[in-house]
Amino acid sequence: MGEFKVHRIRFFDYMPSAIRAMAFSTRTERLALARADGALEIFNFSDNYFQEKVLPGHDGRAVEALCWVGPRLFSAGLNGEITEYDLENLRPRYTVDAYGGPIWTIGVNSQGTLLAVGCEDGTVKMFEVLKERIQFQRNLDRQRGRIISLSWHPSGTLIAAGMMDMIRIFDAETGRATHRLVVDRGAGASKSKEVVVWSIAFLSDYTIISSDSAGKVQIWDGLNGTLIRTHLITKWDVLALSVSQDESSLVAGTSEGTVVQFQFLSSTVDRLDKDWVRTRTFKNHSHDVRALAHTETAVVSGGMDTQLVVRPLLDKVEKNTRESAIRKVSFPHRSLVCCAKKAGVLLFQFPDHLELWRLGESDGYGKPGGSLPVKRGPEKLIQLKRKGEDHICCSALSPCGGWLAYSTVTSFRLYRLLNGSISICKVSKLPKDLRPAHQLCFSTDSSKLFASSSNSSVVVVALNEPECKYLGTLKAKYGCRQPVHLLSASENGKWLATANTDCEVHVYNLDKLKLHCTVPVYGSCPTAMAIHPTTSNLVVVHADQQIFEYSLVKKEYTEWSRRLQKQGLHSLWLERDTPITHVTFNPKNPAHIIVQDLFMFCIIDKSLPLPEAKNVLYNQMTLRSLPEPDRVLHSHGFKICKDFQHLLCVSLLEDHSLVVVERPLLDIVSQLPAPVRQKKFAT
């Protein structure tokens, strides 16, 4: 596997933001997730839960509710505005003020024609969904007290709205309130406190299910307005509800971090009358579960502890397969760290600032596995605060450490770093074509900057001291609209590879500024790619953990790639649940490919045989215990190191030392606010 001097970095204080709302679209199998800082993330559930798109946050935007209308995504927040998003350009398309104070909830009818929002002032406002915009239609009967939650009946004729201490049922056509269901307050001291109906669900059989701040999940008859059943599931709040598509199961998330499942079961085998019965309890969170989605096969939950948890329902999936494993998404599926290989400088990207660090140095020698004495500690060079209210969406540092660029949804900025990256000055004269970008990349010799912009195009800018010159725009073909999320330039400056969320990988010839070739489209989204410095082979890793090597010269898959596809990857490799986020190469050994995900990094040695199904994949420890001659027999091409966990970046510097950026989950947990106090047995 080889020996490396490792810079083990734990000073990247990245803190993900709490999850606020979720919406799952069954049609597109995509989950939209809103975080507390206003950022939106789109996960593709059909493609290994890959985080396809990230819409950066905005200071004034607090998303309280999300809603899919077909392929369109709407959000509403406490700023009182309804926003529709442009998912191709990763930015809000437009906002509409509802003029009703903060909006707590949003819901669309099953036909997708009307959008209802619940406002602080007690009104439910209806908006008509038009092709390009939404238009206010009317108000339903105004109530005293805010509308916290609402749910449409699938027929679209009734709306149930959760308020303080009660639930109102409205006739959607006339706008009249037809029923008033009074929700009990909690017992004891909380008797004097108003109970908040946090979430509500209206089922097609006119059953209403509500969850409230007194810890109850209540089942109501929506036609007669009577209470059928009360399930007390926690002492604290029940914040979220989600019903499965076939209305046979529902989940409720509590402040304790538990998710409780209810199922619609018949009491005996041969009888038809069914009842909602509390069944399973999942405890995957330490803090409030704020958002829930019930997909066909899984319960998706997220909350204050910033993790997205996909818990498959074992009765719906095949047991002991990839599908039945629980998945936790705690870090973005893209790199937030940029490493200047020549200068030994790291750039950390935060939503509201950038940090520039110089790596420490050591001149000692030590045993493998030991730690070296540090001669010069790491140094924080620059902290660069962003301008404006929009959060940083992407950033890049040139390999020489002389240029720094970042972009938000509205602006693009380029800086020149001088005197060993200590002083910084903004490059003011930028070409007009350099618009806000989705992804940034410098060429290896730091002479060019590539910025991906709308419609999968890439702007190429030559970096010169007094002025930056626009060289041209690389365009794949007409009709390609998805944003580019990966950019990779070759070492020799000849090629540039781009990948977009439509799974297309294009390679451009930078000399001619023309499309060189398009890699055959594979069904899964690329998560990382890189061009080999000497052989000019493009290595692409996809969300389903497949690895391809494509020869740019021959415009075909290489021999090794074909062999890999023929034999298939090891099942344990395929079962890993975090995508590969980084690919680099070892300049000393051209046969080595270094790939990295959250829990391991792996050196793929193309000269060694591939692991077969019967081989042990994680064999580094056993190899070490074997005598020298036997090692060759047992070794295979995938050399996996799990010594470092929660890896955000693994990069090989020019001096052949390895930079490993870790962000232990425990550090994140320790920074979270205290969870609700619970009595633990025997404490």
Next chain:
Amino acid sequence: MVEHGDIRVVRRGGSKINFRQPVITNDSRLLLCASGHSVKVFSTSTEECVHELRGHTDLVTGVVVKPSNHLQAYSCSLDGTIRLWDFTDGILIKTYDIGYSIYSIHTSAFHKGVVFTVTSTISDKKSESFQLVAVHLPQSGDQLVKAPELSAVISDVSSNPGAIVFGRGGEYIASANGLHLEVFFFKKQKTYRFFLKKDTKTGGKNTFMCVAAHPKDDCIATGHEDGKIRLWRNFNHQKEYTYSTLHWHSNAVSSMCFTPEGTNLLSGGVESVLVQWRYNDVSQRDFLPRLGAAITHIAVSPDGALSCTSHSDNKITIIQGIKVSAVLQGLVTGESVETDLMVDPRSKALVLNGKPGHLQFYSLKRDKLLYNLDIVQQEYIHELGLQQFKVVKVAFDASGNWMATVEERKQKDAEQELNLKLWAFDEQTQSFVLNTTVADPHESRITAMCFCQAAASQTTMLISASEDGHFKAWQLRRLAPGEDDGPSCLCDFVGAYRGLVPHCCCFSADGSLLAVSFQEVVTVWSPASWELLATLSQPPKAIRNLCFGRLSCSKYLLGTTDDHLLCCWNLLTCSLEWSTSMDISLLLGDPLTENIAAFCCHAGSTDLFVFKPSEPRPVFSLKAVCSGKVTHAVFAPREEMLESCEESSQWLNHSQLYFLTQCMDLMTFTTKAEEEKLMASSKQLLIDDSVAMTPFYLLLGKHRKGESGAAASGESAGRPPLPQGSGAVKELLRTPAHVLPSTSFLCSMFVKSLLVSVGDARSVESKPAEEEMESEKEEEDSEGDMESSASRPERGSLARRSAEPAAPPLTKAQLRELRRVKKLDHSWLTGLLRS
């Protein structure tokens, strides 16, 4: 050696009543539970044992009420039979012979004429695997029926009857074993199996412990090793089954039961708390804490009014609502009896470890717990693996005035804690009262303790021997009333011998000699002067038991050694009289005779020899008394001497020998004659507890007995019974007062009828009449005084003489009863007459 056919080893009292789940009858009046080789029927209101259904020849492993007739019950046993009983009258109706050992029995109303039993798998008896078998009970009038029709239902079930349950009127049966749950639907003949992982990452242990099925819904509750309860639903789908989890218990859930309406689920475990879960709202639960010991079984009566819990300390608690209404306590034997068996000289009760930290006083004669004495006087915490104070030694002095106890607590790191407590008998409270506590009497564990058994000295002497190499003599002195509380317990002497560890100590019968064994050396001391009189030794192995001979054999000292030698020393010559080689585990002297009992371990089973030290031939020997080693036994003095003239059974005349087998069953030896006597006495009249206990009831009960008594002696006396009179009385008592005619009218009618009958009696025979007159007079003298007066014995003998010619001889007690009844009856009549 001759095998003595007429002496048998039997279970007599003290058997487990918590072995299997008890059954409450439909009317909630009786409770049936398996107890050793028989089934006991208790009254739920009075706690009395109403019947003991005897007949099985091996351990009874299950009792169920017959679903089609709620006045009959099936019981099954390891002897391979199912017996059908009429439990209200205690009659065996039928015996079905299955031919295989039965481990549990299940019935359901859905299956008529079929019972389900758990038997061990026939093919291979070595590995412990069991199967559920349906037994078709043939319809036949015979007493003993063979049931050949067996059909396997579920293979690989648990032998624990709590792990198999019928659901929803018997439409399906659920069985849990190890880590899988199996549900078999009878209608569809389909089986569904559900598996759990052994351990979860969070430390859960998923092994199934018990199962309960909801009576109306399709819901199965399973209890697990880590204290979780899972409610399974939708289990008629292999894939889409679902369950919810309830968690309160911190240790394994040992038993669960749904109430008949299905509104509540009861569960219990080591915590000894009965938890009542609402089926519809599982977040609400009620608790019944402090039930005393770990719950092993829970049962609910069919009407739901009563529930009962069996506990690990051989107790059944009957619970009404969520309140304890009655407690049936059996003999507590636990896993180990550290105190050995003792007999309290005063109450003749068996004394041994009872509840944790307590001593129990158990009356063997009445088969009932007398009381528990709290020795440790500390709260017992119900948690597994906690080291708490244990009572390890107990000793009584000859008169029963003093009791000494030793308690110890062994902790892993800390030093051992020892307490010697002395208890004096308090005449007023009739129980032992703590007199002195000696903290740390020795530096190490106490190995033996004994009182000087000699009677009538001012002070009592207690010897305690310890592993620290010393034995100490303690002088006890009862404080005179005037004295203020000076020390009543003084350490008189500390003895040691060459730094060896003393193991046994024993006083001679007259208290003049004390023998203490130091490993292989026996030292004999004089307690008066604390002189070492002699040393006796039988190298090379250590002495295991020591015992002085008694009465005519008091010059002998017996000892057993670790290398299987039984030695008898003559104390007059200080030499070895005889020795023989046998592996004796326990040597025990009868305190009333010179007999010595020796339990001898031989080839995995225990033989018993009873001998006199002076005679070469054993008085009695019995091979293979029980399997395993016997380490605890006691001679309990009889209250009435047995008059057996057979040589072999004479040793049982004065006292009875009880012993504990390895599986903690209390056994005893009985002769044939004794057994017959017992059988006869068991056919006694029972109090019908349906009638309330009122003065009228007493009157009536006596009256009825008098009738039967009179009927027995009536022929000889030639006196006809009083049918009209008693009938009229009954009528009178049954009819409500407000519908009766006026009293004067009634009275004259009564008097008339009674006069005639008395006149009849008189005309036929004058003697009884005279007696009656006599008794009437006496009645006037002492109103209501039932005690026999001075003239009573004479009259008794007179009556016997008169009865003798024709009737079989009646016992004195019966006659007395008869007399009393006659007197009572007529005194009442005189009362009527006078009015």
